[in-house]
Amino acid sequence: MPSRCKSHPVHHLPNKPCLDFKSLKELPDSFKWAPLDGPSRALELESESESESESVPVVDLNDPNAQKLIGLACKAWGVFQVINHGVSKSLLDKIEACGKSLFALPVQQKLKAVRSADGVTGYGPARISSFFPKRMWSEGFTIVGSPLEHARQLWPNDYSKFCAIIEEYQNEMNTLAEKLMWLILGSLGISTRDVKWAASPTGANPFKGASGVIQLNSYPACPDPSRAMGLAAHTDSTLLTILHQSSTSGLQVFQEWAGSWVMVPPISGGLVINIGDLLHIISNGLYSSVYHRAVVNKTRHRLSVAYLYGPEPNVRIQPLPKLSDANRPPLYRPVTWSEYLGIKGKHFDKTLSLIRLNNDSNEDNDNNSTLINGLKRGVDRTKSIKVDSNTKILAAFA
Numbered sequence: 001m002p003s004r005c006k007s008h009p010v011h012h013l014p015n016k017p018c019l020d021f022k023s024l025k026e027l028p029d030s031f032k033w034a035p036l037d038g039p040s041r042a043l044e045l046e047s048e049s050e051s052e053s054e055s056v057p058v059v060d061l062n063d064p065n066a067q068k069l070i071g072l073a074c075k076a077w078g079v080f081q082v083i084n085h086g087v088s089k090s091l092l093d094k095i096e097a098c099g100k101s102l103f104a105l106p107v108q109q110k111l112k113a114v115r116s117a118d119g120v121t122g123y124g125p126a127r128i129s130s131f132f133p134k135r136m137w138s139e140g141f142t143i144v145g146s147p148l149e150h151a152r153q154l155w156p157n158d159y160s161k162f163c164a165i166i167e168e169y170q171n172e173m174n175t176l177a178e179k180l181m182w183l184i185l186g187s188l189g190i191s192t193r194d195v196k197w198a199a200s201p202t203g204a205n206p207f208k209g210a211s212g213v214i215q216l217n218s219y220p221a222c223p224d225p226s227r228a229m230g231l232a233a234h235t236d237s238t239l240l241t242i243l244h245q246s247s248t249s250g251l252q253v254f255q256e257w258a259g260s261w262v263m264v265p266p267i268s269g270g271l272v273i274n275i276g277d278l279l280h281i282i283s284n285g286l287y288s289s290v291y292h293r294a295v296v297n298k299t300r301h302r303l304s305v306a307y308l309y310g311p312e313p314n315v316r317i318q319p320l321p322k323l324s325d326a327n328r329p330p331l332y333r334p335v336t337w338s339e340y341l342g343i344k345g346k347h348f349d350k351t352l353s354l355i356r357l358n359n360d361s362n363e364d365n366d367n368n369s370t371l372i373n374g375l376k377r378g379v380d381r382t383k384s385i386k387v388d389s390n391t392k393i394l395a396a397f398a
């Protein structure tokens, strides 16, 4: 796990004070974003998923074709949902209940576990807040390793149940993340022999030392969801992210080739899998990290639990040799997770561009490059296009 340093992007800190959302009957100006594009308004009608013509693929991990289906989903979307993944519904219910009880505490109590100025863990606003001029309609709680210290502050007499559930969740998520990594790598024709970037000298499990950060996100009901943003658009600085969402919709992914936002409807017992920037790098751009955001709801509270999974922090991540050759040179220079997080903490969504190798033939080689209305769009998003007027998604036009 990367050190709890200032450059860790899961830690952009309470630059703005935390709020008691329930007390706000109107959306304050500081929370007013330009009207959102995409299906956010449909949330009020709760019919958004039916109105989508395209939807994020759902893969049953018991399906004998799961690996192939995952490969197709990664290539086309950078995101998919899984069912029959081996994590019990009762554990998902328990982690959700943990999150709900945490965020239901009085603000003064939550502030006892606030993220410190140079820390990563604890309670606070969205970790990417500092990159945006407007505030986000959400609060979060970040856990790296044991939550004991903060749990004791939140529930001085009753913290052990929370800690036990978190530990169980971490173990289950780690097992699932590793399984998914092999399925994703397998879909690229990569086997254990090829994963030298993470292989230990003893040939032990290359994901030994890999770990995850748990991010609990709470999105209170909001007086004006059409002008509020729960969590602004970003990609994750992970290999992959496993997301559990409560039964209220809110997660949207950006479909690069259509240029539009698509809602990812919650599936009871299902989990959302996002491709992160590090997998984008090791796949040599074949599987792109997905831009996603969370919108909010007028009447319903929403909760999500992200498991942000990455490699051992000092291992060198680079395009796998098997996925690079003379015709498809490596798109990115080697980088450790720690270094990547440091750059992301300063440059946010320019990070992939900043570690991209300057190779003339690379523009034609990036699989994410697609022809949209005659314009070729590349994954490194080196010019800005407006996705909504507050958030710039970077996209490259050749």
Ligand SMILES: O=C(O)CCC(=O)C(=O)O
Pocket: 215, 217, 231, 236, 243, 245, 250, 251, 252, 292, 293, 294, 303, 304, 306
């Ligand atoms: O709440 C969600 O659906 C998205 C959460 C997320 O993107 C994150 O925690 O990084």
